[in-house]
Amino acid sequence: MCGIVGYIGFNEATPFLVDGMSKLEYRGYDSAGIAVFDGKRINIEKCVGRLDRLRDKIGAHVPTGTIGIGHTRWATHGRPSDQNSHPHADASGKFAVVHNGIIENYLVIKEDLIAKGHVFLSETDTEVVVHLMAELYNGDFEQTVKKVLKIIEGSYSLVFMCADAPDKLICTKKDNPLVIGLGEGENFIASDIPAIINYTRKNYILSDGEFAVVTKDSVWVEDRDGVPISKKVFEVYWDAEAAEKGGYDHFMLKEIYEQPQAVRATMSSRIAKDESTTIFNELNWVKDDLDNIKKIFIIACGTAYHAGIVGKYYIEQIAKIPVEVDIASEFRYRKPLVDESTLTIVISQSGETSDTLAALKEAKRLGARTLAVTNVVGSSIAREADQVIYTYAGPEIAVASTKAYTTQLAVMLMLAIYMGNIKNVLSSERSKELVHALHILPEQLDELLKDVTNIKEHAYRYKEAKDMFFLGRSLDYAVALEGSLKLKEISYIHAEAYAAGELKHGTLALIVEGVAVIVLATQHDVYEKTLSNIKEVKARDAEVLGIALAGDDSISKYVDHTIFIPKADKYTAPILSVLPLQIFAYYAAVARECDVDKPRNLAKSVTVE
Structure with missing residues (x-):
């Protein structure tokens, strides 16, 4: 996910923007850039590559000004390049914008703007936003942004600058995170708390559809209908390293x-x-x-x-x-x-x-x-x-x-x-x-992630297991393979996945009293067959943990413990049923005091044969 930073206050903006982006490097990115208003115009510096390249490009000619925005880009629309890097500006240089997410209807908007004479410099979906600003601008920065938001569709966090309104930044979000850090005589904007944690512990966490006008001394928040919103201050007590993980103990979680x-x-x-x-x-x-x-x-x-x-x-x-x-x-x-x-x-x-x-x-x-x-x-x-x-x-x-x-x-x-x-x-x-x-x-x-207490308890129950078996039929078997892999790679518990009907062709010899077996039973067309396979392992005194759809009143009669997932179509069930297996593996690894994010002998990207 891309990173966003913004600053308005009494200090120079550039040092914060670059430092804030460096705190978001863990998110991954392929280019970086900043836009700073110097009192006359918006100066943009951006380039493909790491932040060090941007620092070198700026060199001794650091953009000056006390208001600015910055961005680290993870390429989606358009390859990594200088032109596709953020921030984006319109032809006049009056507007600049940074964006996380996807503008779904950007092609329709772009074609319309090109017909009206707009010239685009990048392959991105984001550039349509700033050209749309220029097309709709009537001298009122806030109203123009609201007009733009009524036209664009998709998911986004957006921060807008306008040379005609150098005393404010405007930001909004839909499906992508955005926080506003509260200072004294200065305020901060970021896509994640690590960027601002060294500057302030007090934040507003924006919700979907909220629209914020940020000045150096105030933050005004309203909904899409213009109704003012009284935001509660969210105070951060994490350290900087924990903040990179969003307060989670591990990146995996x-x-x-x-x-x-x-x-x-x-x-x-x-x-x-x-x-x-x-x-x-x-x-x-x-x-x-x-x-x-x-x-x-x-x-x-x-x-x-x-x-x-x-x-x-x-x-x-x-x-x-x-x-x-x-x-x-x-x-x-x-x-x-x-x-x-x-x-x-x-x-x-x-x-x-x-x-x-x-x-x-x-x-x-x-x-x-x-x-x-x-x-x-x-x-x-x-x-x-x-x-x-x-x-x-x-x-x-x-x-x-x-x-x-x-x-x-x-x-x-x-x-x-x-x-x-x-x-x-x-x-x-x-x-x-x-x-x-x-x-x-x-x-x-x-919904599934709201309460994982049950899954966590099961993981701790089986933390001393030497072997575990994962069973399923049809699509459940495919998910069992992934659940088995997750457990073995981070907890180091030996785990094997089998098509449930295959177990009796040899491997059933390993099922003895107390052996832990996880069985997925979410596919209706093979459900009765799966229950038969559960009976086979229970007859050998295995301890069975079932994964089933909510509303399944039968499964508990056959297994020792059950984890339910939301009722779903047979084809979306695999996307849901893998979550409890991921969480189970995670907490089993935690219980065994393993290095969850960096398991032994493994690498994230395997670039050797």
Whole structure:
């Protein structure tokens, strides 16, 4: 996720802006920039790369002024470049803006503005905001911002500057965080508390739809209808290191709790307004494109491979195209039957995974069409593939992947719906059901995360376990694979996942009294079969923890303990059911005093074969 900072007061703005951005570096970024008003004009300095490059660029010519905004960018629309860096300004230089999030209707706005003579310098969605400001400006800064907010759609945190109003900054948010730090004779704006914690402990936390006018001596907050809002001061007692983690003990836990927003960002602009289907403007496929595809390969490693297994179920069942899922490190060496009628989908959080990149190149050599699903704009895999879908999960700091996985699942489900509709193999009624299930998914994730006490207690109960087994059928089996991986990689408890019906073909010999078994039972079409498999392990005196949908009154009769997830469609259930497994693994690792964010022997991005 990008970083935002803003300052207005009696001190020079630039030192705070640069320092504040440095405190947000943990969020990940590919470019940085600042805009400072010197009393005559807004001066913008920005460049691709790390903050040190911006410092070097500024050099001895530091922009002077007591009001300014800054931004560290994680590329979404447009590759990392000087031109795509924030802040963005209009042609006159009267306005400057920084933005986190996605403006969903930016293309429509951009085309309209170009027709009116506006010239755009970047590939970003953000630049339309500042040009729209210039187009609508009537001399009233505040009213112009409000007009802009009525036009743009999407998720955002925005901070606006105007050369005609050098005594104020205006900021607002929708689905992306924004805080206002309260000083004496100075005030601060940031996307996260670490940027301002060394300057003030008192903050306003903005809520969605709130509109704030910030001067050096005051902060005025109102809602979209202009009704004043009396904000409560949120006082921070964390130290700076804890603040980077948002008050969470570990980055992994922070990223688990970021999943509702990450999934929301991934779906943003990809769901039709009437919720009839999903949209991928970056693909623009037509029926002929899919009719020529006879088979799909999904290639990935680790967690992304598990996302690929879920993707196989989605595409085969919804879009009716045969799918094979391959471990990237094996793909090149088994002489795969790939040709021009094959679509190869590669999945990688970092976009730099060496095995996956090599498999992608091999698929291209064999004539396949290629599609990358990744989180990092401009990464090697994104550049190599014919087409790319970005997940917009934001940076993951912890080695164990959480939000990258759930956003990959969201992409694969949206892609399957998209393909099914293009091929006319998905009924309009079912398409609407699935899109609605996606639409409510972020709220369901929020609901699940409201109280994890039960999950935490189970994790501590099993902290001394030597072995654990994860079972499931159909999509539940795919999620079991990921749950098993999470537990072993951060808690070092030996864990194995099995298709529940396969256990009796050998591995049942390991199920003895007291062995812990986690069973997922969220898929109705195999539910009775799963209950039979639970009976098999209970007959060997295993202790069973069940994961089931809310309202399932039967499961508790068969298991020792139960964790319920919100009732959901069979295809969104995997995105929900993995959360308790992530949380279980996290607290098991904490209970065992493991290094949660940096587990032994592992790296975040595997760039060697």
